[in-house]
Amino acid sequence: MKILMYGVNKDTVSIEDIDKYTLNESQKIRHLHDIKKFDGVEEVCILSSEVRSEYYLNVDETVFKHGDLLRYLSAFTGKPLKETILETYSKFNKDVVNHLFTIVSGMEAKPKGSHTTLQPVEKALDLGYKEKTIGIMIKDLFKNAIKFSRKMRLSEIMKPLYCAQPSRAIDLLQNSLGQLDDKKCVLFGNGYDVLHIAKLLLTLNIQSLTIANEDSADSTEMIDSLREWIDLTIDGPVSTRLHAADLLSVGYRFSNADGIVFSQSFNNECLNQELFEKVETIRQTMKKQIIVDFNQINRDLFNMLGHLVSYTSIENENTKDFTEHELNQADIFFDENLINETEKFMGNYQLLNEKHAQENVNKWSSLHQPVGTERICKSMT
Template sequence: MHILVIGLNYQTASVIIRERLSFTKDSTETAIQTLRKKKSIQECVIVGTCNRTEIYCVVDQVNLGTTDVTDFLREWFGINEEEFEPFLYVKEDDEAIKHLFRVVCGLDSMVLGETQILGQVKESFNRSQGLKSTGTLFNRLFRQAIALAKRVHTETDISMNAVSVSYAAIELGKKIFSHIQHKTVVILGAGEMGELTGKHLVSQGVNQILVVNRTYDRAERLAEILKGTALEMGRLSSALVQADIVISSTGAKDYVIRKQEIQTLLQKRDKRPLYMIDMGVPRDIEPSVNQLNHVYLYNMDDLQGIVDENLSARKKEARKIEGMIEEERVAFQSWLGTLGVIPLIAALREKTQTMQEEAVRHIENKLPHLTDHEIQIIRKSFKVMVNQILHDPFIQMKELAGSSNQKEFISQLSSLFGLEENTQTSIPFPFRERSGSSQAGTRMLVDSIQ
């Protein structure tokens, strides 16, 4: 089996391309279920944010898995492959594992070390797990990645002077307005990005915040958090007349604010500058708005210049984190290697259990006067003895299974214990049930090497 990640991000594709291949929250579950039906896909997780769309898969063949994922993207978004394939990156096995660790630690983000991606990856994993689209491999890998990210943010200074895309938007606003404390801010969209940006604004001393959202209840909830005022969508135009700063991050599929509307409103604004940051993917504000006098419009790509500032300390911490990532990658590969020995352990355990039962039956035949209680004592004694004998060999098997000569090691042990015909030496994804053994028993073996 192979681990595969196929995706695009702010480094490989412009916002125009990214918005065409962005999953909405409402559609992601159906997308996962559709992808999981592809023949080569054993496990899958879809990570979709403003800056990236990535599909993580466990596949039996890399080439077939890559084809299945690109076919899925083409079918799901209704886009010809030549329109998006040049912007895709494909990483497999070690590189895919390392990429996930870098992503969840914030090292692959537009803002180095940002913490928002951790929650987004965790949510994506939980969603796929809830849909039973993850199994033993991804359950282990994503939990390890999430734990690593938490440790990174605790043990390093990568998050000092916290910066995120929302914070970068405010820093850009400060370059237009020397003081933003007394400016009126309109937050369009009451989602996570709007809330994060609003909290940053409040921390900067802004106290005039208007929250506009299609669902008024959500606008009220966010306005209460920010100590602002909630407005219905129908009052957006009047809010734009008052606004100095507009932060837009909705889930709309089309423009929410158009050039013609802003052009009409400018007559009522008396040439006051209007700073607009479009954080939506797809974009919320018609790009041609930026052509208007006294209007300054920026989108997600424009924030890159801001996030590049003052990152020297974070880059230093990032080098430490790369070392931590490498340790975790090696640890995961070591664990992955031990999975190859599971069939061997299962076969040996099954063989010893058969031998135990044959020995007990032999004793019963030779000593027919034994009571059921006495037979149970004998059976239990045999079991304890065999478990004690196998304990150290099993530990050695698990340790040596992760070595570079794993196949030779497994072959020698199989031959030593006479298990050649009964033992599968491939990594068991998905787990195959052996004759006479239960899925629960296999799971116990997996749990024993966690």
């Protein structure tokens, strides 16, 4: 068995042609099931975004034919096979692992550290799982990539490379509140940035997490999405309590929270004086609480809580200038961990393949016993 990856990206295909390889949701589903039927293909998962389309396969290399996939892509794009071959790159085994771990950690593109590279990977895993085109091998590959990304994004030494808003929010909360494992947080907004912050907070085992929006349906949808993500990517129980709220019901959780984040996807103009009066009524004494505001709209309202909370606007926080040495140390740390995790995954992959092969041998043997063997064995007993 072998893990393979075939792909194209904006660097291998002209700007005019990249759209020919881009897949919408229904096309992804069709490709998953079509390719799963190819001889030798055990599992398939598709990572597709505006900058890349990559096909991750677990195959029996003694049966699978590389040309089958290339001809399939040629037919789909309407491009000559020769051109498709030139535009397509491929990797196998540990190079696939190395490649995916680097992408999901935001370390392939410049500037490094983007959190947006994570979303297409999570979507790919979710779709492959729902369509039943992945099994234990590819599922573990993507789960381990996502886990590796979280580890990198939460590592102190990696801070020079992770400066996007979600990472800065976690940094500000930790700097102000210390360890977060016994803390309660409320996140306002319905964008992917909010989900990303939520996933990092879950990794830090916070006590409770509330997502709030003007419409409670938006919050409920995000909490449901978060629960699905937990079931798919995290082994073992998660102790963090999850809540969905709207602006009418969030008063108690707002007043009781240790950390509050307003993302850019949340319109602060939706906040009203009634909510802040409710917070004042519920909690009239000082609490060590920090509000991180990425939106900075209608910020005067926060003055009402001046004696109760610590308000932090991102523009008040200077982005630290890291030294060349700190940047180099972060790169070294990433490379060392990437090598270790890649070798660890490939070791587990080899063990699973050996186990699977032995199970097939045992199954074959049980179905092909010599005639009379069972009768002889019984007579001997």
